Amino acid sequence: MMSTQGTLQNRYRIESVLGQGGMGTVYLAKDIRLDERLCVVKELRDDFYRDEDKQRALSFFDREARMLARLKHGSIVQVSDYFSEQGKYFLVMEYVEGENLHSIMQKREGEAFDEKQVVSWAIEICDVLSYLHAQDPPVIYRDLKPSNIMISSGGQLKLVDFGIARKIEADDENTRVVSAGYSPPEQYWGAANIQSDLYALGATMFFLLTGKDPEPLKINSPCEHNSEVSEYLDSVVQKCMAQETAQRYSSARELREALLYDDYEEEPDNPKGWFTRNVAAVIFIVAVALVFIGWEPIVNSFKSDPKPAKVNAPLGSSEKAVDDPTYSDPLLGGVAPQKGFALQVTDEASLTDLEARPKQK
Numbered sequence: 001m002m003s004t005q006g007t008l009q010n011r012y013r014i015e016s017v018l019g020q021g022g023m024g025t026v027y028l029a030k031d032i033r034l035d036e037r038l039c040v041v042k043e044l045r046d047d048f049y050r051d052e053d054k055q056r057a058l059s060f061f062d063r064e065a066r067m068l069a070r071l072k073h074g075s076i077v078q079v080s081d082y083f084s085e086q087g088k089y090f091l092v093m094e095y096v097e098g099e100n101l102h103s104i105m106q107k108r109e110g111e112a113f114d115e116k117q118v119v120s121w122a123i124e125i126c127d128v129l130s131y132l133h134a135q136d137p138p139v140i141y142r143d144l145k146p147s148n149i150m151i152s153s154g155g156q157l158k159l160v161d162f163g164i165a166r167k168i169e170a171d172d173e174n175t176r177v178v179s180a181g182y183s184p185p186e187q188y189w190g191a192a193n194i195q196s197d198l199y200a201l202g203a204t205m206f207f208l209l210t211g212k213d214p215e216p217l218k219i220n221s222p223c224e225h226n227s228e229v230s231e232y233l234d235s236v237v238q239k240c241m242a243q244e245t246a247q248r249y250s251s252a253r254e255l256r257e258a259l260l261y262d263d264y265e266e267e268p269d270n271p272k273g274w275f276t277r278n279v280a281a282v283i284f285i286v287a288v289a290l291v292f293i294g295w296e297p298i299v300n301s302f303k304s305d306p307k308p309a310k311v312n313a314p315l316g317s318s319e320k321a322v323d324d325p326t327y328s329d330p331l332l333g334g335v336a337p338q339k340g341f342a343l344q345v346t347d348e349a350s351l352t353d354l355e356a357r358p359k360q361k
């Protein structure tokens, strides 16, 4: 492929190559009409031999690029211009200073991401997918995978790489593109639907949770590779990756709901854990108070200068939690318990701990 140099459209001065993928070359450029602002120019691969293919591709490109330029979402890289020059096609878009999730993972040498981080990114992706799927007609992203998801230096997630080139080539049987491991079975014969994007999101979650590419055309279980992943999230990923479309979540919104559901394995600061600890704390304080009142005369007979015992609320909660009826946990933001809340002490271990606790006075 011949590389592009110089200035395009009298406006975009090519500075360097940012990436070279299967679909074209991505350049960092300066918009000399807009204060030398950095932007990205993507040159799309162009290897059509027949003139009619080229013509069809051109009109397709036109339509698609216009559609892309209309999309506006904080998590979608903003396309600002498109043109063809010297028989090549170019897209101009916002420059995202950051890195894609595939190279971030490579840099951490395949170390899995924390479940919470993965869930939070997945929820952001669900929001973008809901936005795309709500367009008329729905826009199917089709190529969700770690290398197409960028995290900016400010921590903002952005989807790049809308598959214009892929669509241009859709008529050419030899170049149908699927991303092994990330594309669902139905995409292998060309019938992508909105749930195809959910499969790819499940596959992406698998990668982030395990550091491994998912196996193609198979339900993948993150738990099998990383025992730290909760069974709940494992089941979410598996449902996304169901081979039959009908077995997956029906929409990005439904998947988002599932991701928000607070049923992950207990971590020290999730609301369910908080609740368990605080109910346990109340039971403990009451028990200690009873014991203390009952035993005070005995205790006094051993101490010359009895001080009131300081009762420490156990397991990290503060005394304030008990004394102050207005106390609310900052993690909960003072709101009522959420879905998935259990009105019983489910954590046997914390009860056992409590019995040992009075010795610590």
Ligand SMILES: Nc1ncnc2c1ncn2[C@@H]1O[C@H](COP(=O)(O)OP(=O)(O)O)[C@@H](O)[C@H]1O
Pocket: 018, 019, 020, 021, 022, 023, 024, 025, 026, 040, 042, 077, 093, 094, 095, 096, 097, 098, 099, 100, 147, 148, 150, 160, 161, 162
């Ligand atoms: N707007 C952008 N800003 C910064 N980097 C980008 C941008 N678009 C793409 N890149 C980088 O270039 C890589 C390849 O771009 P992409 O559009 O995915 O091309 P390909 O079709 O070759 O996969 C991306 O993985 C990303 O790291």
Ligand SMILES: [Mg+2]
Pocket: 021, 147, 148, 161
């Ligand atoms: Mg890409």
